Amino acid sequence: MVNLQNLADAIKVGNRAEATKLTRQAIDEKVGAKEILEAMVGAMDEIGKKFQRNEVFVPEMLIASRAMKESMAVLEPLLVKAGIKPAFTAVIGTVAGDLHDIGKNLVAMMWKGANFGVVDLGTNVSPEKFLAAAKEHKARVVGLSALLTTTMPAMKQTVAALRAANLAGLKVVIGGAPITQEFATEIGADAFAPDAASAVEMVRKLMVA
Amino acid sequence: MSDRCTPTRYQTLAISNPDDLYFGTAPRPVRTRQGMVIGGGVVYPELNFTLPPISVEQSTHGRICQQYREIITGALARAVELETPGLVIEFETLPPMTENPQWAIDITKILVDAMEGAHAKHGLLSALRITPNDTREFIRPPVMRSGQKWDDMLATFEGCAAAGAELLSIESVGGKEVHDDALTMCDLPQVIFALCVMGVRDMQFLWTQVSQIAKRHRAISAGDTACGFGNTAMVLAEQKLIPRVFAAVVRAVTAVRSLVAYECGAVGPGKDCGYENPILKAITGYPMAMEGKTAACAHLSPVGNIAAATCDTWSNESVQNIRLLGGMAPTCYMEQLIYDCRLMNRALAHGRESALMLQGWMVESDEGLDPQAYVLAPDHAIAIARSIVVSRDYYTAGKTAALTAVGLIRQGLRSGRLKLNAREVPWLQTMQHAVEELPDRESTFIDQMMGGVDTSKFIAKDYEL
Numbered sequence: 023m024v025n026l027q028n029l030a031d032a033i034k035v036g037n038r039a040e041a042t043k044l045t046r047q048a049i050d051e052k053v054g055a056k057e058i059l060e061a062m063v064g065a066m067d068e069i070g071k072k073f074q075r076n077e078v079f080v081p082e083m084l085i086a087s088r089a090m091k092e093s094m095a096v097l098e099p100l101l102v103k104a105g106i107k108p109a110f111t112a113v114i115g116t117v118a119g120d121l122h123d124i125g126k127n128l129v130a131m132m133w134k135g136a137n138f139g140v141v142d143l144g145t146n147v148s149p150e151k152f153l154a155a156a157k158e159h160k161a162r163v164v165g166l167s168a169l170l171t172t173t174m175p176a177m178k179q180t181v182a183a184l185r186a187a188n189l190a191g192l193k194v195v196i197g198g199a200p201i202t203q204e205f206a207t208e209i210g211a212d213a214f215a216p217d218a219a220s221a222v223e224m225v226r227k228l229m230v231a
Numbered sequence: 232m233s234d235r236c237t238p239t240r241y242q243t244l245a246i247s248n249p250d251d252l253y254f255g256t257a258p259r260p261v262r263t264r265q266g267m268v269i270g271g272g273v274v275y276p277e278l279n280f281t282l283p284p285i286s287v288e289q290s291t292h293g294r295i296c297q298q299y300r301e302i303i304t305g306a307l308a309r310a311v312e313l314e315t316p317g318l319v320i321e322f323e324t325l326p327p328m329t330e331n332p333q334w335a336i337d338i339t340k341i342l343v344d345a346m347e348g349a350h351a352k353h354g355l356l357s358a359l360r361i362t363p364n365d366t367r368e369f370i371r372p373p374v375m376r377s378g379q380k381w382d383d384m385l386a387t388f389e390g391c392a393a394a395g396a397e398l399l400s401i402e403s404v405g406g407k408e409v410h411d412d413a414l415t416m417c418d419l420p421q422v423i424f425a426l427c428v429m430g431v432r433d434m435q436f437l438w439t440q441v442s443q444i445a446k447r448h449r450a451i452s453a454g455d456t457a458c459g460f461g462n463t464a465m466v467l468a469e470q471k472l473i474p475r476v477f478a479a480v481v482r483a484v485t486a487v488r489s490l491v492a493y494e495c496g497a498v499g500p501g502k503d504c505g506y507e508n509p510i511l512k513a514i515t516g517y518p519m520a521m522e523g524k525t526a527a528c529a530h531l532s533p534v535g536n537i538a539a540a541t542c543d544t545w546s547n548e549s550v551q552n553i554r555l556l557g558g559m560a561p562t563c564y565m566e567q568l569i570y571d572c573r574l575m576n577r578a579l580a581h582g583r584e585s586a587l588m589l590q591g592w593m594v595e596s597d598e599g600l601d602p603q604a605y606v607l608a609p610d611h612a613i614a615i616a617r618s619i620v621v622s623r624d625y626y627t628a629g630k631t632a633a634l635t636a637v638g639l640i641r642q643g644l645r646s647g648r649l650k651l652n653a654r655e656v657p658w659l660q661t662m663q664h665a666v667e668e669l670p671d672r673e674s675t676f677i678d679q680m681m682g683g684v685d686t687s688k689f690i691a692k693d694y695e696l
Contacts, residue, residue, distance in 0.1 A: 077654075080472040081417040119326060121368055124411055124463070128472070146369060171551060172325055174284045217470070 024048045026058065029093070030065035036085025038092050045093040055100040059137065062090050062097075066135030067222075074219040080128065087131050108139035110229060112163035113155045115143030117176040122169035125198060128218035129165055136222045138163070149176070149183035156189055163225055166211070168198040177201075178209040185210055193228045197221065236439040238494035241620050245516025249609035252509065253590040254542050255579045258516035261451060261499050263358040264397060265350060267317040269500050270518025270543040274575040276568030277319035277360070277503060277520050277544040278306055280561040283551045287327040292334055299338045302552050303345040305562035310355060313569045316576070317356035319398065319520070319544050320346065321503070322391075329364040329387045330380070336390040343395035360453060361396035362502065363387040365404045375405060375433055375693035385440060392448035399445050400502045402458040405433020406488070408689040410460050414467055417477050417658070419633060419665045424680040426460060426488040427629030428673070429694045434491035442496025454517070455492040456505030457485030462530075465506070465603060469531055474658045476640055476651065479602035483615045483636035486510040487628045490619065493517060503546035506534060509607050513616035518543030525567050528560065533601035540593040541609065545571050598649070602640045605649045611639050626673035630666050637663050 024047045032040035048058050069086045072078045101107070112133055116126050123145045130142045141159050143151060156164050164184060168177050181194055193212040196205075206214035213228055215221035245259065246252045257270025269275060280302050285291060303320065310318050322342055328335040342359055349355040366380045367373045374380065388399055406429035413421035434455065445452035456462075461482045468478035486507040493499075499517030501508045503526075508519035522529075523538030526548035532538070539545060547564040557563040578589040590609070597604035605611060618635040622628035637659055643649030644656070670676050677696060 076471050079417070079474055079654075080415050080467070084416055124415060124467070127415070144371070171284050172282065172287065175286050 024051055024053065026053070026061035029058070030061045030068070033062055033065035033086055033089045033093065034069050036082065036089045038089045041089040041093045042096050045096045049097070049100055055097060055104045055106055058097055059101065059106065062093055063135070063137045066090055070132060070135065070219050070222060084131065087135050090135055108137050110162035111139035111141060111159045112165060112225065113141045113143060113152065113159060113161040114165035114167070115147035115152060116145040116167045116169075117173050117180055118146055118148045119176050120168050120170050120173035121145045122167070122198075125169070125218065126165070126167040129167070129197065129215070129221045132218050132222050133165075133225065136226070138225065149180040152180050153183050153187055156184060156192060157187070161189075162191055162193065162229065164192065164194050165221070166194065166196045168196075168201065171200045174200060174205065181209045181211055193225075195221065195224060195228070234439065235436050236442070236495040238435055238491060240494060241490065241514050244513055244613065244616055244620060246513045247613060247617070249613055250587055252513055252541055252609040252613060253586055254539060254575050255586070257499070257512060257518040257543055259498070259518075261518055263356070263451070265317075265356045265358065267356045267358060269319075272579055273316055274542060274572045274579070275317050275319055275544045276310075276315060276565065276572050277321055277546040278561060278565050278568060279321040279323055279503070279546060279549045280306075280564075281323070281549045281551055282325070283553055287325050287334075292337070295334075296337055296341055298552055300341050300345070302559065302561045303342050305559050306565040307345055307349040307355065307357075309558070309562045309565045310357075310569065311349060311353045313566060315355075315569045315572065318565075318569075319358050319360055319500070321360040321362060321400075321546065322396070323362040323549065324364055324387065326364045326366055326369070329366045330383050332383055332386040332390050335361075335363065335387045336394050339391040339394040339396050347395075358397045359395065360398035360400055361388070361391040362400045362402065363391070365401055368404045368407065372408060372687065372689050373404070373693075374690060376436060385444065388441060388444045389448075392444055392450045396450065398451050398453040398500065399441050400453045400455065401437070401441065402456050402502065402504070403434065403437055404459045405437065405694070406430035407459045409684045411463065412685070414464050414473060414481070417473055417661075419477075419480065419662050420669055420676075420680065421684060422481055422484055423626065423629040423633065423666075423669070424676070424684065426457070426484050427625045428677060428680070428696070429689065430457075430460070430488035431491050431625045432694045434488060435495055438492045438495035438497060445496070452492075452497040454497040454499055454501035454505070454511075454519075455489050456502035457489050457507055458502075458504045460488070461485040461506060462504055465532065466530065468603065469533070474655045475533070476602045476655045476658050477662065479606045479640060480633050480636045480662055482507055482603060483510070483606055483632040484629050486514075486615060487619055487625055487632055490514060491625075500544050503544070504548055506532075506538065506603075506607065509541040509609065509612035510616045510619070512541055513613045514620055520544040520546050522546040522548045525564065525571055528564060534597055534604045534607060536593040537597035537604045537607050539571070539575065540590045540607075541612070545575070599643075600650060602643070602649060602651065602655075605643050606636050606639060614639060624673055626676055630669055633666050634663065637666075
């Protein structure tokens with residue numbers, strides 16, 4: 023009988039072949055989709071915490087993420103059949119005029135690992151595009167990233183555009199090298215995430231608040 | 232006009248003795264219009280600045296021009312007061328300025344007018360470096376060799392050079408399309424592909440054009456930097472996202488790419504944020520700008536002192552125009568840079584032995600604490616430089632530079648000259664293995680990589696692939 027801890031371990035070390043094999047085995051043995059999903063998310067949570075404690079580097083987290091992604095692809099039909107969807111969708115992007123995407127990509131990866139629905143709009147995203155995506159995907163969270171002090175005004179404009187649309191329950195999280203809690207408060211963002219790892223817990227807290 | 236130079240590949244080193252690789256002195260110095268000789272025995276401060284948060288658009292252009300006018304007025308006044316033997320001002324445009332070249336040209340004129348005024352009134356020697364943004368990456372996938380972005384970028388170079396900017400530089404980004412992913416995955420073969428295959432081809436094309444513009448305006452084709460590559464790795468390492476040893480090895484490989492500017496007509500001073508510059512100085516003999524401890528206003532670096540060990544201009548990288556107790560920040564940084572340079576210039580004035588003593592302290596104070604500093608020690612920079620010039624092509628040079636850096640770090644670790652966090656050490660073997668597994672021939676390597684990288688991120692024909 024499959025041991026879901028082994029599945030979690032395979033994900034944590036990024037062993038894609040083993041992770042997908044164990045996922046298939048779990049499905050064959052009629053283990054519940056939710057249970058399998060929880061094992062995967064738990065593995066990513068653990069690797070995220072190790073990352074926060076500086077025990078692993080990003081590439082180690084990325085290979086875990088890839089193992090999870092492949093295992094999720096195996097599990098996907100079962101999740102659909104069982105009506106299990108991510109609890110909410112988050113839209114993320116780097117603001118207009120800014121092309122930096124490493125930090126944004128890391129946050130997107132961490133959010134996916136936590137089983138948030140993630141729509142990644144890429145870089146140099148206009149306020150209008152953020153707003154349109156938030157509406158289209160009925161997003162509960164919008165994540166804005168900026169690396170340049172000169173694109174911080176674009177972040178402010180984007181937050182203003184999202185606020186003006188008055189989307190029910192929408193939370194805006196911002197981050198990036200020059201961003202501070204003070205700036206987040208000043209422009210009316212709901213939260214500031216100082217790094218990719220803390221962006222997961224930040225959103226979880228916002229969603230239960 | 233030829234689209235691409237036939238690069239003159241360096242096969243020997245201009246500096247092969249570590250005791251000849253030190254600040255203020257380059258075998259092939261550069262003379263500016265007003266008579267500064269960069270690399271000729273004096274280290275000059277190089278000041279860079281940027282705006283505080285502001286939208287750069289037509290409606291704010293007047294206010295922005297006024298800010299630059301105030302910045303340069305304050306900085307030059309401090310420079311006169313402190314009697315610097317000369318200085319370089321760097322105007323690194325913001326992307327909307329490169330997309331609207333006239334804005335960059337207007338600001339260039341403001342800066343040049345002030346600098347010429349200070350020369351006429353006080354005899355202050357200065358030169359302006361213009362660094363347009365490489366806005367080609369604003370389109371995804373980037374169009375590297377044609378189109379509006381390319382045209383605007385060249386128009387910015389051309390217009391600013393015509394307006395009096397003397398040193399032409401850029402932080403070019405060819406190959407970055409796949410390099411960011413390579414960094415986050417610590418994928419050294421992909422780093423070599425990005426820098427030594429894609430980057431090299433783009434540099435040959437780009438620097439042929441920049442050098443031709445320089446020639447038309449009797450300006451100086453100064454040099455590039457692998458900022459978007461090596462410094463991204465440095466920042467990621469600082470944030471503990473990737474191993475420092477990986478960033479150190481990436482730095483060695485970046486030299487292969489940045490060298491191409493000099494093979495296509497650049498003569499220095501190389502751009503300040505190119506921490507690969509000590510390697511390039513050893514190869515080319517041209518003077519180099521460097522930045523370190525006095526660039527803490529812009530970013531943290533583990534090479535604060537060692538970067539100065541080989542500099543010919545000493546820079547603050549960039550500082551926002553905000554008010555500090557001592558005055559506006561660019562003015563304060565002008566002062567700091569001048570004092571840094573005074574010390575180096577005193578050591579130079581006392582002769583080679585004194586200069587080497589100060590250089591030695593700069594090296595020793597940093598090299599043991601971080602592998603990124605370690606690979607920049609003069610003896611190590613020369614070892615990496617040598618590995619590059621003896622290689623038969625850029626791809627081989629990338630592999631050899633990487634293996635040389637790994638070997639140097641191992642040796643440093645064994646000898647106790649370098650300290651490493653335990654979790655860094657296994658990455659040395661991982662990197663060595665990854666490079667040793669690579670094919671001998673570049674064509675085989677390219678075939679392999681084109682089958683593995685995300686080719687939707689770049690336009691292959693722009694890289695002759």
